[in-house]
Amino acid sequence: MDSEELANQKLHIFFFPLMAYGHMIPLIDMAKLFAARGVKTTVILTPNNASVFSKSIDRERSFGLDIHIQILRFPSVEAGLPEGVENIDDIRSAELLPYHFPAIKMLQEPFEQLLKLHQPDFIVADMFVTFTTAAANKYGIPRFVFHGTGFFPLCVEHSLICHKPHEGLASDTEIFVVPGLPDKIEMTRLQLSDHFIDASSSEFWDEVRESVQGSFGILVNSFHELEPAYATHYKNDLGKKAWSIGPVCLRNKDDIDKAQRGKKTTIDGHFILNWLDSKESHSVLYICFGSTYSRFSKAQWLEIARGLEESGSPFIWVLRAFKNEEVEDGSLLPEGFEDRMEGKGLIIRDWVPQMLILDHQAVGGFMTHCGWNSLLEGLSAGVPMVTWPIFSEQFYNEILITQVLKIGFRAGIEKWHNWTTDIKGVPVKKEKIVNVINRLMGDGEEANNMRTRAKELSDLAKETTDQGGSSYENLTSLIEMFKKPLSEMF
Numbered sequence: 001m002d003s004e005e006l007a008n009q010k011l012h013i014f015f016f017p018l019m020a021y022g023h024m025i026p027l028i029d030m031a032k033l034f035a036a037r038g039v040k041t042t043v044i045l046t047p048n049n050a051s052v053f054s055k056s057i058d059r060e061r062s063f064g065l066d067i068h069i070q071i072l073r074f075p076s077v078e079a080g081l082p083e084g085v086e087n088i089d090d091i092r093s094a095e096l097l098p099y100h101f102p103a104i105k106m107l108q109e110p111f112e113q114l115l116k117l118h119q120p121d122f123i124v125a126d127m128f129v130t131f132t133t134a135a136a137n138k139y140g141i142p143r144f145v146f147h148g149t150g151f152f153p154l155c156v157e158h159s160l161i162c163h164k165p166h167e168g169l170a171s172d173t174e175i176f177v178v179p180g181l182p183d184k185i186e187m188t189r190l191q192l193s194d195h196f197i198d199a200s201s202s203e204f205w206d207e208v209r210e211s212v213q214g215s216f217g218i219l220v221n222s223f224h225e226l227e228p229a230y231a232t233h234y235k236n237d238l239g240k241k242a243w244s245i246g247p248v249c250l251r252n253k254d255d256i257d258k259a260q261r262g263k264k265t266t267i268d269g270h271f272i273l274n275w276l277d278s279k280e281s282h283s284v285l286y287i288c289f290g291s292t293y294s295r296f297s298k299a300q301w302l303e304i305a306r307g308l309e310e311s312g313s314p315f316i317w318v319l320r321a322f323k324n325e326e327v328e329d330g331s332l333l334p335e336g337f338e339d340r341m342e343g344k345g346l347i348i349r350d351w352v353p354q355m356l357i358l359d360h361q362a363v364g365g366f367m368t369h370c371g372w373n374s375l376l377e378g379l380s381a382g383v384p385m386v387t388w389p390i391f392s393e394q395f396y397n398e399i400l401i402t403q404v405l406k407i408g409f410r411a412g413i414e415k416w417h418n419w420t421t422d423i424k425g426v427p428v429k430k431e432k433i434v435n436v437i438n439r440l441m442g443d444g445e446e447a448n449n450m451r452t453r454a455k456e457l458s459d460l461a462k463e464t465t466d467q468g469g470s471s472y473e474n475l476t477s478l479i480e481m482f483k484k485p486l487s488e489m490f
Helices: 004-009 021-035 047-062 092-103 107-117 131-138 151-163 200-212 226-237 255-259 271-279 300-313 324-328 354-358 371-378 392-402 429-442 445-465 472-481
Strands: 014-016 039-043 067-071 120-126 143-146 177-178 185-186 219-220 242-244 283-288 315-318 347-348 361-366 385-387 408-410
Touching: 014 021, 014 107, 021 047, 021 067, 021 120, 021 143, 021 371, 021 472, 039 047, 039 107, 047 067, 047 255, 107 131, 120 131, 131 143, 131 200, 151 177, 151 226, 151 392, 185 392, 200 445, 226 242, 242 472, 255 271, 255 354, 271 315, 271 347, 271 354, 283 300, 283 354, 283 429, 300 315, 300 429, 354 361, 354 371, 354 392, 361 371, 361 429, 371 445, 385 392, 385 429, 392 408, 408 429, 429 445, 445 472
Parallel strands: 014 039, 014 120, 039 067, 120 143, 143 219, 219 242, 283 315, 283 361, 315 347, 361 385, 385 408
Antiparallel strands: 177 185
């Protein structure tokens, strides 16, 4: 095929997410974004996950977008999981969690069969779907990596791996500077993920890094104006081929789009919006600790409830704990709490349409686990935050929110936790919770400055994804580059 024929051919891109909601949702948003620009996109999903997202993708197809789902059977039973368990977030037993990644690896052969049959031009795959690099190379197809995070955390992680400033310290609480970054970033060893401390996980992370290194480039769900120094550092100083094309969540324009992202909820979105309509502008605190079931102690849940009650702020609290029976029987809440909070607080024990909530004018604060998706969704809505990191790169994101962007207050979490283990004790007491809520939701100068900065970043996020914005133009140049023969691309 010569250059002219290639330029006139419609591009076809495969998108392969990790089977976890925090990874599937942004990658599917990205697939929609490419499809909206005239690219044929295909999302690789397993049967149960496909059923969650099919309605949203069918809606895009009804508007004329060339977007599809290809289903691979998930080998749950073969990997040691119960039949039908295909998603990390649906695993409710810690003993079963280690079986998920071996199950994903079993998808390599059927994925390669899809590549042979459909011959896509490119593959965009989650960093944890490591076999896609080898599969792509086998068929001469470029693979691009989706990290699911931004430039700042990628730069911090790279510096820690290369310079190892956490080694040789006197204690886990000793403060060290992460070297070689545009800002002075300080951390302690307690805030680092276990792969920096525990050598038993190094093989897994080496495999991830090797797969990323063998890929053609990285697509980043971020925008230049959010973290310009770190975007430049990552691409120029570290020499990484990366394109920022986010926030991809802003592909969802109307209430239906926002409501259909992720799982169906048992609570009516209209009910939530009507409840918010009854509240004053910027008065409601939204509390959610991510799509993964939280493993806080019962005592910590009780402390959060008492802090919310004493603060007096209206709130929406997404209460999704790992031990489902405690959520259902109400034992995670003080006696009579829900009765006392009626009209003041809305407690939801299920999946919620987070963007729909954050975008409502009544929401004035977001208590968050600092996942990258939540960070971008809160920021795009112009909402300042209370940061409560738990695992993954969330402590890096907390630093970005509180120290670099200055749009949030720390709740005071000091220790990183593995997402498979229970969090012991009460890391944040009621008094601290009350204090940080009142600071964020109050009318002090610091909080008002944060609201101003959050609004400015929200405006920039919307501008960057509109025609002429940096993310829009990055996507344009990326698509144009994809139309070139491989020999001319790199």
